[in-house]
Amino acid sequence: MLRSMGAIRRDPLAFLASMRSSYGDVMQFPIPRPATYLVSDPEAVRRVLVTNARAYGKRTLQYTTLALVTGEGLLTADTDVWRTQRPVIQPAFHRASLDLVAVHVSTAVDRLLSDWSARDGQVVDVDAAMMHLALEVVGSALFGSDLSADAERLADATLAALEVVVKKARSPLPIPVAVPTPTNLVLRRAVGRLDAAVDAMLAERARRPLAAGEPPRDMLDLLLTVTSEDGTHLTRAQVRDQVVTFIVAGHETVASALTWAWHLLATHPAALARLRAEVDAVCAGKPVTFLDLPHLPWTAAVLDEVLRLYPPAWLVTRRSLASDSLGGVAIPTDALIVMSPWLVHRDPSAWPDPDGFHPERFLDESGGRRRDVAALPAYLPFGAGPRLCIGRDMALLEGVLVLASLVGRVDLEPVGRPPQAMPLVTIRPAGGLPMRVRTRKTPIG
Template sequence: MTKPPFMNAPGPEPAEMLSNFRNIRFAAPDFLGHMQQKYGDIVQFSIPKPLTYLVSDPTWVDYVLRVNAKNFGKATIQYRTLALVTGYGLLAADSAAWREQRKVVQPAFHHDLVAEVVSHSVAATNEVIENISNKANEVVDLDHEMMELALNVVGTSLFGADFRNKSNKIVSATLSGLDVVVSRARTPIFPPNWLPTPLNLKLQRANKVLTKAVDKVIDGAASAPKNSIAGLLVEQLRIGSFNRKQVRDELVTFIVAGHETVASALSWALHLISRSPEIQQQLADEANRIYSGRNPEFNDYQNLVFAQAVFNEAMRLYPPAWIITRAAITDDVIAGIEIKAGSLIVISPWVVHRNLAVWSNPEEFNPDRFLKDLKPIAGSFIPFGLGNRMCIGRDFAMFEGVTALSMLAQRFEFTPTKQRVNPLPSVTVRPKSGLPMEIKIR
């Protein structure tokens, strides 16, 4: 078979795409990695509309996400589908609307919030520790525990300490809405939103619950501290710069963006260290030296050099946000290939982080890479994205995750009970069928 006329870069012809149908649906990160290895740092898929390219060279990743970011917007199928749940909150919003929202929300992500996140993370991790301490020598699903931990932290940080009573409904409705997003992402053709299919009804139900529950939060949030995220958003409503729908969209966005991502990073970090008793010991030694019997505090983070390296290395191998998409606004040129306006640019941190041109022995888990003074070159390490659309919750996530990881390693020794743990790509990349482990108290 010959190349379709719309293809102007190397890439799989239709027959190869068809033969990979199952991989594309269920093992997309590996499929993309295989395409990069076979065809190079710019790959075109045989998809006529939109013209679709995978870009994996750090220089060009940097170009799309940072240098010429103004020409690459978020009007992509990935963000349109996510917006079915999050609306056009900060994550899915594009161009001018996004700029306004970021200006409003940015002040909430100040130093005090991150300091609060550390104390929320300590409390949530202590809950997990208590929970699983009675299960020593039993098999525990640590992925489940990390989902609870991260939900607890993002919930308390958004809504305040009594969030569990207030926002259970918001959280379960958000998760149920996300199920629909994931099902859609796996199906190339889906019915229009107005058709009463089971999935569409599930989404409508979830969105109804969300709107109602957020209304309740808004009505009850007059007492929320003004510099908390919920407090700041409710204040926007009061002064008329946001309407109710916008407040709802931002709150849901923060739950979606701040929950599963951190849980996934923590789960993979535990998975990786469970296979290396030496690294576990190093983490425990560092924690013992720094905490010396007390709970972690905000200022400890800068000294948790090894725990930071482990967390970064885990996100290099298993970046929770495994795919980032952009749509070209005007014609452009990437790596010598003409890119027409409207083309879809796919950047996969999963693939970039395994690019042999940048990372030596990329499949090896080696936190020492992040201990050297060498800074990864621009565009080569992008767990939080890059440029003006970079994650607003980066410090939030790092302080939360590193603190939790170091506390867990201080307390337990983890032993895997499964030979292989396969990644399941959904909104984030998660361990398929959980993360069963045996734990021993140190």
């Protein structure tokens, strides 16, 4: 393992792939404690996440490090806290919120288009643009479309804290946060700023509460009004943790998928032409809306295939709470289970031509989007089982709307060398994704 440290840091995805091809679908790393396994067999992964999910928790280095920023938000909360919180928070992701997200997407897309029109013919960083767009969408969904200075401060503080956490996670020595190292001090300050920003945001909301009978204006209103079975509201700390979690979990993931979508479309002209033709036939030059979504199966399949090839959440980890058996290998209690959707999605026994871009995999015989996508055993961009991504529908809606809204309005031409996938919090192109942007005179066709 010590000899492999260089390879792990240089290219973690290639390292994981080499471990799997050399040692098989369930392999143990030679690390004394905790016993650590890389599990890539789709059936075994399903067992951990779905059929025997009760035997696994989230007390892993991956999630405890992230929890330094997100606290006990849904993503990082371990079993007991999570069990009480998920049903309370679920309503914030119901249909009414998704309708609102669609409105926020079109505002963000218009802003991006006006920026790109002003830079017609120039090279832009599509990765940075998608990060900005996704942050704007999740920010508006949480705090309303009139993004106040408080909301911007909160998003900035979250990202600053996340950056320190990523740096900390990459350090070979896991130094406890209480030790005043320079990184820990920066983290402490960043989290302090984050808490102050949440306080300001909640104080502002308290000044303009919902009138009796007024529907929630955004997800923050929903979080402030949801009640648990015993009639209690979320505490201030719980609201803080969920807000920060949604920014962290719902921003870079969507941006990463969209960035890779533009790269793959630009390098697969037939898929791009089909996408444009579909949008043209359905929307005929009018803005794409929520109601158009069921009629855009190819666009949805493109996004499904992007998420297969470049799953933003490339690593999912669990801690075993009981002994188990995975793919015939005995797993002790308190073992660390590492699963990589990147590997599972490129399993040749489940996906013919696994490295190829073939959105048609996700269509049925009649050309509609396959109904069983969420149940495919070797497909888990949003995880699976009880801890399935709560934002899945929101992310798919946002992704399809952004692709369909932009594809007829701009041409994005690759420049420079093909991007190299760099797995950080999500998989991002190393050095961004420079592309030449040209606005289209005839929007579609």
